[in-house]
Amino acid sequence: MTRVFRLLLGGIAAALISLSVQAEIPATEVERATLQETLRLDGMIEAVQRSTVSAQTSGRVLRLPFDVDDRVAAGELILQLEDSEQRARRDQAEAGLEEAQARLRDARQRFTRVQSLHQRNLISQQEFDQARNALTSAQAGVSRAGAALAEAREQLEYTRVLAPYDGILTERHVEIGESVSPGQPLLTGLSLEKLRVVVDLPQRYAGLARTRRQARVTRADGRPLETGEMTFYPYASEQTHTFRLRLALPTPGEDLYPGMLVKVDVPVAAREALWVPASTVFHHSELTAVFVLDDQDRPRLRQVRTGVERDGRVEVLAGLDEGERVATTPDALFGSERLDAAKEGARN
Template structure:
């Protein structure tokens, strides 16, 4: 490259290191590699299991053992309704079953006697048929009474509302002393064991992402989340004209909560780019430069124009050619006892 300007860098001269020090300064070659250009979108973490528990029977709220933000285990009691009416119905159904069972026992005995007498022609066919029909009816009565008791027990169990899965309560819809009816919301909760990311894709990139099926999810602190199955909604938003993409998080780990914002990068294009280690580039005021080794293994300061930084590497848009050697620790060149002070050139 042809030098076009000479600059003093804020009062210090560019330094050239001696032959004895060259081997101690790490260098690397400028390499050409693929650059996958990505579209960065805002996504949100949501719980796979999030639901509202509703009342399945009528009653008055007697107990709310847990409050909002409390953790509950699967099967724990979360709402207790007043159950005197349901208990009365259960006891009544139990008595009805006992009565039906007694009627069945009586009908069975009558049928047994009638059957014995019929074999000896001591009763008419009509009397025998009546005994047999009475036995069938008694059996049906026991079945009906048993079903009524099961229903009464189920209604009684509905007064004790239990957590369907382990999780956190996020909303309470009723208070102690409030009367509720079937279908009325009681509590809303979610589980942090299964999480996923949802993001809206612009229509122009939807088909490409469906084919490539690649995405990277990053937290605000730079942590990259491992993603699993990708699900594409088969319809677009009527307002934003975007397609919803859902990414499973098989190993969410600690520190993730429903409602958190994340960055989702999806590749949309690929091109060739020149790369150098991020540590090889240094900045001073408005200057961005690297040290390039010339044919005599002497470092020359050269101004460069850089692009994106990714995975510890920086894209070089101008100022370097493939195969050139650059110092990977430019700070070590300044103030080193192995360096000879000389005026240098900044070329572009």
């Protein structure tokens, strides 16, 4: 019984080995496809709206409700100047307007009386002209007084500096108690609602990139970013001799901020290349190889030289020809009966 049992086990093992040797090896063909060569550059995210608010009137800083890095809403007060001088000018201008309006009423009443007398030929033409000219002058005086009042009110408004848009304060150029004059920078801020990517292109690639108008932007972790309108600057930097490319970000998201670095891939050339799945290539020390299947589906080790890797595929620079079949799971062949059979066939 023991001998028969052993013979039975030996037969079963031989059958299993035979099936393992004859099992079909998963394989794929070497394909030829176009390789789009790209230039990878470091880009930076910047705010579309970034501005410095300057003083439009003179005065002393009374209030600074927000500090650097604070968020502000559009229309919020971000700086208050002492306004006693501007209020006095406004009050004076209002009084001047009232006085001019009173003179206009007197001139209009006098002209009405003179006009009635002139129509009855009771006064001379000269007196009539004088009354009419006085009315015109009074009307002009009201216009001047109104303009002076508008200017005084505007100067008073300039003492209250409001945020031009929703954003973040990035710099404060003055402190409470300082006296400022028109044109002096007060606060700098930016908006996070509209962002864009800027990148500098080397001069040799600028013409091709401008013609193709294609670029791919990815975050530091590899996630792609949706981009919109692409703008090429029509001049080069005098320092670096590079051309600036700007890409809009229609939906920047909450995790993107000005100053962050991103990767920008710009197509610069196209050529034909041989491709195999990345899973077919294995590396051991300095060896890079694949298993090529012959006409009898026997795997044979072949060294290859590879290039770029894109979307799960590897470019083959040397070692393979188009149409050859390579094993898709090379790791499974190591130590297998199929590989031993291939070695034995090669020796015979």
